[in-house]
Amino acid sequence: MQPRTSPRRPVLDVRALTKVYGEGPAAVHALGGVSLTVDAGDYVAIMGSSGSGKSTLMNIIGCLDVPSGGSYLLDGVDVGRLADRQLALVRNRLIGFVFQAFNLIPRTSAVANVELPLAYAGVRAAQRRRRALAALDAVGLADRAGHFPNQLSGGQQQRVAVARALVTEPALVLADEPTGNLDSRSTEDILAVFDQLNAAGRTIVLITHEPEVGDRARRLIRLLDGRVRSDERQDLTGRHAAGAAR
Amino acid sequence: MTVTETIRFALRGVAANKLRSALTMLGILIGVAAVILLVAVGNGSAQAITSRIEALGTNTLTVTSTNRSSGTGGLTVEVADALADPVLAPGVRSVSPLASTSTTVTYEGADHEVSQFVGTRPSWFTAANSPVADGAAFTADDEAQAHRVVVIGQTVADELFTGVDPIGRQVTVGGALFTVVGVLAAKSSTGFQDANDTAVAPLSAVREVLTGYGPISSILVEAADPGEVDAVQDQISAVLAQRLPTTTGSSSAPYRIQNAAQLLQTQTETADTFTTLLGAVAAISLLVGGIGITNIMLVTVTERTREIGIRKALGARRRTVLTQFLIEATLLSLLGGALGVAAALLGSRFTIVGVRPVIVPSSVALALGVSIAIGLFFGGLPAARAARLRPIDALRYE
Numbered sequence: 297m298q299p300r301t302s303p304r305r306p307v308l309d310v311r312a313l314t315k316v317y318g319e320g321p322a323a324v325h326a327l328g329g330v331s332l333t334v335d336a337g338d339y340v341a342i343m344g345s346s347g348s349g350k351s352t353l354m355n356i357i358g359c360l361d362v363p364s365g366g367s368y369l370l371d372g373v374d375v376g377r378l379a380d381r382q383l384a385l386v387r388n389r390l391i392g393f394v395f396q397a398f399n400l401i402p403r404t405s406a407v408a409n410v411e412l413p414l415a416y417a418g419v420r421a422a423q424r425r426r427r428a429l430a431a432l433d434a435v436g437l438a439d440r441a442g443h444f445p446n447q448l449s450g451g452q453q454q455r456v457a458v459a460r461a462l463v464t465e466p467a468l469v470l471a472d473e474p475t476g477n478l479d480s481r482s483t484e485d486i487l488a489v490f491d492q493l494n495a496a497g498r499t500i501v502l503i504t505h506e507p508e509v510g511d512r513a514r515r516l517i518r519l520l521d522g523r524v525r526s527d528e529r530q531d532l533t534g535r536h537a538a539g540a541a542r
Numbered sequence: 543m544t545v546t547e548t549i550r551f552a553l554r555g556v557a558a559n560k561l562r563s564a565l566t567m568l569g570i571l572i573g574v575a576a577v578i579l580l581v582a583v584g585n586g587s588a589q590a591i592t593s594r595i596e597a598l599g600t601n602t603l604t605v606t607s608t609n610r611s612s613g614t615g616g617l618t619v620e621v622a623d624a625l626a627d628p629v630l631a632p633g634v635r636s637v638s639p640l641a642s643t644s645t646t647v648t649y650e651g652a653d654h655e656v657s658q659f660v661g662t663r664p665s666w667f668t669a670a671n672s673p674v675a676d677g678a679a680f681t682a683d684d685e686a687q688a689h690r691v692v693v694i695g696q697t698v699a700d701e702l703f704t705g706v707d708p709i710g711r712q713v714t715v716g717g718a719l720f721t722v723v724g725v726l727a728a729k730s731s732t733g734f735q736d737a738n739d740t741a742v743a744p745l746s747a748v749r750e751v752l753t754g755y756g757p758i759s760s761i762l763v764e765a766a767d768p769g770e771v772d773a774v775q776d777q778i779s780a781v782l783a784q785r786l787p788t789t790t791g792s793s794s795a796p797y798r799i800q801n802a803a804q805l806l807q808t809q810t811e812t813a814d815t816f817t818t819l820l821g822a823v824a825a826i827s828l829l830v831g832g833i834g835i836t837n838i839m840l841v842t843v844t845e846r847t848r849e850i851g852i853r854k855a856l857g858a859r860r861r862t863v864l865t866q867f868l869i870e871a872t873l874l875s876l877l878g879g880a881l882g883v884a885a886a887l888l889g890s891r892f893t894i895v896g897v898r899p900v901i902v903p904s905s906v907a908l909a910l911g912v913s914i915a916i917g918l919f920f921g922g923l924p925a926a927r928a929a930r931l932r933p934i935d936a937l938r939y940e
């Protein structure tokens with residue numbers, strides 16, 4: 297965290313966040329006091345061994361879960377004070393979330409799945425369809441728009457999930473292992489989409505186990521047993537124009 | 543999100559889960575249809591009995607013997623004639639002695655067992671409210687001369703004479719030939735006994751051929767006025783008490799006088815039992831249908847809860863999610879209920895176990911109400927619970 301060198305205001309401000317699952321002797325301390333800020337337009341990768349609390353942290357950042365302790369400010373607003381209505385608005389307008397387990401709605405076509413967040417945003421049907429198809433095209437699945445989730449491969453489902461997160465053009469994209477099931481080519485496609493989004497000024501936080509994916513980010517945070525072990529800015533030699541502009 | 547949009551989402555939800563939707567609707571359909579139809583059958587049989595009581599006339603009395611075994615105490619034609627006494631029983635319009643038995647009627651090789659082969663006088667046709675539809679009734683002369691003529695009921699006509707006009711044909715009864723002179727107008731049945739399975743012939747002829755000259759079965763007394771039935775009952779009991787005194791050692795009279803309503807009382811009671819039984823069966827089928835719906839709904843709770851988690855994570859508000867799922871449940875229940883009512887209305891056009899069902903409007907409302915309540919409750923409850931969860935908890939639900 298280098299407040300002096302960062303000219304932008306923080307979009308994420310996480311303070312001493314803790315999360316405990318269960319009670320008594322069986323309690324699991326998934327997060328043991330995580331503090332970090334992420335500036336608008338940053339590109340952050342979170343790495344760490346399995347069970348280190350990455351998904352737990354991401355779910356709290358994405359307003360899907362609440363912390364056991366500490367506070368979390370999103371765009372300067374304390375999320376803990378928001379009512380259901382406002383939380384729904386935040387999830388819909390501000391955040392695009394890619395789940396580790398895809399979480400597509402079964403027996404509903406890919407394009408209808410991608411349209412969902414737009415529907416909840418009140419976008420009209422025709423425009424919704426157009427934007428959803430464009431998002432599917434961006435992840436290379438334009439020809440699979442009418443397929444149901446169970447007719448898609450794991451990697452394709454993941455790309456539909458990515459398209460669904462992107463379609464509202466959210467300021468903050470949170471992705472829990474978005475390339476976990478993809479081959480190197482599809483991984484490259486998805487990362488290119490993220491690079492584009494980042495170049496357009498959107499903040500990206502992604503979780504990954506792959507070093508080459510982590511290398512693409514400007515900042516790499518390593519978690520260990522629910523704590524931040526390291527947090528470093530990365531040298532972005534070889535990165536495209538977005539990196540050069542920095 | 544607008545209301546139309548939410549409705550469209552609900553429709554899509556119904557269409558996306560065709561089997562579940564179909565099973566839910568089927569459960570509601572069967573429950574609703576069963577309740578409406580079974581209650582209608584019960585109601586129909588009760589109404590048939592009522593109409594039979596009315597058809598039989600409210601101004602008749604029937605005298606039956608209580609100890610038919612002892613020949614001395616039995617009713618005879620002489621006793622019957624004594625009842626037609628203008629001085630002692632001025633309220634009596636007509637008296638028809640009846641000798642009835644069951645026997646086989648044969649026509650050109652076809653035979654039919656008639657459950658009520660009745661020998662009586664011509665006055666019976668008006669007293670029993672059984673007009674002749676085709677041909678003519680036999681006359682007093684026929685009775686006096688013991689002419690072998692017969693008026694048959696609709697069932698007998700249908701059984702013996704297919705495609706042939708029965709009037710003028712000769713049938714064999716108890717070894718003797720009877721000429722068919724008329725066919726009775728069809729009567730409504732109660733479902734327990736076919737009122738049209740009957741044949742009526744002159745008393746003298748029936749006694750000669752079938753029953754012999756012993757005691758007769760009963761006496762049908764017609765009062766001049768429906769309001770006088772009670773007075774007539776007193777008058778004829780006085781005459782009967784004189785004619786058939788209570789035998790020593792027996793506490794009750796050897797005969798019994800009943801009016802039409804009393805006669806059919808037992809049948810009405812049976813019909814009531816029948817209706818209650820049907821109602822119980824209907825309630826059970828509604829319950830089974832309800833359990834089926836509940837089962838389907840509960841099985842899909844996990845999947846639906848996850849779906850609600852996804853929707854909430856994508857920015858759906860609690861109210862939007864709830865509305866969608868409630869509309870889905872309402873749609874399925876309403877559609878299933880409407881189809882159930884339609885099925886019941888269709889089914890009620892047919893005769894079921896010999897009864898024409900008569901729909902009871904309140905049963906339609908009750909069946910619809912209960913099944914829709916079940917659909918809404920078990921469709922809406924899991925949705926309401928899931929919508930209150932945090933998205934991540936809904937997503938992890940198992």
Ligand SMILES: Nc1ncnc2c1ncn2[C@@H]1O[C@H](COP(=O)(O)OP(=O)(O)OP(=O)(O)O)[C@@H](O)[C@H]1O
Binds near residue numbers: 346349351352353
């Ligand atoms: N709902 C839960 N109830 C109890 N314990 C939980 C729950 N969710 C996570 N945990 C525990 O919290 C810890 C952190 O889990 P988390 O899912 O954040 O790990 P992760 O870093 O995302 O791992 P992976 O790389 O395998 O996805 C783990 O030890 C896990 O067992």
Ligand SMILES: [Mg+2]
Binds near residue numbers: 350351396
């Ligand atoms: Mg994880």
